[in-house]
Amino acid sequence: QVHLQESGPGLVKPSETLSLTCSVSGGSIRSYSWSWLRQPPGKRLEYVGDVYNNGKNSHNPSLESRVTILTDTTKNQFSLKLTSVTAADTAVYYCARLVLSGTFYFDYWGPGTLVTVSS
Amino acid sequence: EIVLTQSPGTLSLSPGERVTLSCRASQNIINSFLAWYRHKPGQAPRLLIYAASTRATGIPDRISGSGSGTDFTLTISRLEPEDFAVYYCQQYGSSPLTFGGGTKVEIK
Numbered sequence: 001q002v003h004l005q006e007s008g009p010g011l012v013k014p015s016e017t018l019s020l021t022c023s024v025s026g027g028s029i030r031s032y033s034w035s036w037l038r039q040p041p042g043k044r045l046e047y048v049g050d051v052y053n054n055g056k057n058s059h060n061p062s063l064e065s066r067v068t069i070l071t072d073t074t075k076n077q078f079s080l081k082l083t084s085v086t087a088a089d090t091a092v093y094y095c096a097r098l099v100l101s102g103t104f105y106f107d108y109w110g111p112g113t114l115v116t117v118s119s
Numbered sequence: 120e121i122v123l124t125q126s127p128g129t130l131s132l133s134p135g136e137r138v139t140l141s142c143r144a145s146q147n148i149i150n151s152f153l154a155w156y157r158h159k160p161g162q163a164p165r166l167l168i169y170a171a172s173t174r175a176t177g178i179p180d181r182i183s184g185s186g187s188g189t190d191f192t193l194t195i196s197r198l199e200p201e202d203f204a205v206y207y208c209q210q211y212g213s214s215p216l217t218f219g220g221g222t223k224v225e226i227k
Contacts, residue, residue, distance in 0.1 A: 004163070045207060045218040060215060094164070104211035105154040107175060109163040 002026040004095050004110035012089075012117050018082040022095030022110060029076050033098040035106060036069060036080045038091035046091075050098050051078060085117045121146050121210050123219035131227040136198050140222045142208035144189040149212030155184055155193045158221075159204040167206075168193065198224070 008020035022034070035050035049059030051069040059067040068081040082089060092114050096106035122145040132138055142153065151171035158164040166175040168184035171191055181196040195202055203226050208219040 044220055045209070047216050096164075099169070103152060103169065104216055105152075105166065105169050105209060106156075106164075107166045107169075109156075109165070111161060111163045 002097060002108045004097070004108055006093060006095050006110045006113040008113060008115070010114060010116060012085055012115060013119050014086055014117055015084055018080070018085050018089060018115055018117070020080045020093055020095075020113065020115070022078050022080075024076050024078070024097075028073075029071055029078060030073055033100045034069070034071065034078045035096045035098045036067075037094045037096060037106070039094070039112075040088070040091040043091075045094075048080065048082075048093070052098075052100065087117050089115070090117045091115060120215050121148065121213050121217050123208050123210060123217055125206075125208060125219035125222045127222060128220075129223045129225060131225050132198055133227045134198050134200060138195045138198060138202075138224060140193045140206055140224075142186075142191045142193070142219050144191075144210060146213070147188050148191075148210045151187045151191075152210060152212035153184075153186070153191050154209045154211065156207045156209065157202070157204045158207065159201075164207070 003025045005023045012018045033052040036048040039045045047060050049067045049069050051057050066083045071078045092112040094112045095110045097108040099107050124143045126141045153171045155168040156164045172184045183194050205221045205223045207221050
C-alpha cells in the first residue's frame with residue numbers, strides 16, 4: 001500500500017517561500033509522476049503542479065512561475081516550493097500520485113497539511 | 120475552464136440507505152474523463168472511480184459511477200459507516216483539470 005505524508009512549516013510570512021515535502025512509502029517514486037494540490041478555506045480543490053517521471057514539470061498557469069516541484073529519489077520524497085506567497089496561498093496542501101496514461105487523476109493522496117500565510 | 124456543479128450540497132442519511140450524487144459539467148467532458156473521490160476529515164482523499172465508471176483498486180461493488188457528456192452520478196447502494204464523508208468529482212478531459220465543490224453525506 002502506498003502512503004504519502006506532507007511535512008513543512010504551518011506558518012509562512014507574506015512574500016516568503018512556502019516549502020513542503022511529501023514522503024512516499026510503500027513504493028518507489030522513480031516510476032511515477034507526482035502532484036501537489038491545495039484547497040483554500042471554503043474554496044474548491046485546486047491543482048498546483050506536478051513532476052513527471054521523466055523529470056519534466058507542469059503547473060497551474062494561475063500560479064505563474066512561482067512553483068517548483070522536484071523529486072529526491074535518494075529519500076523517496078518530492079517537494080514543493082511556492083515563492084512570493086500572499087494570504088491567497090493559505091490552504092490545505094495535498095501531495096498525490098498522478099496517474100498519467102492519457103489520463104490525469106490521482107490514485108493516492110496524503111492527508112494534507114495546513115499552511116497559513118500571515119505576518 | 121470546465122465548472123463542475125455537485126448536488127446536493129449535503130445529504131443526511133442512515134446506514135444501509137442508497138444514495139445518488141450528481142456532478143454536472145458546464146461543458147462536455149471528453150472521453151468521460153471524470154473521477155470521484157471520498158474524503159473524511161483528517162484523512163487522505165481516496166480515489167473511488169475513474170473514467171466515469173471504473174472502480175479503483177479495492178473499491179467494493181456497492182459503489183458505482185455512471186454518466187457521460189455533462190451529467191455524471193455516483194451511487195452507493197448501501198451506506199456503510201466509512202461512506203459518511205465528503206465526495207468530490209474531478210474532470211481531466213480538458214485543461215485545466217477542475218474539481219466540483221463537493222457533496223457531504225452525513226449521518227442522520
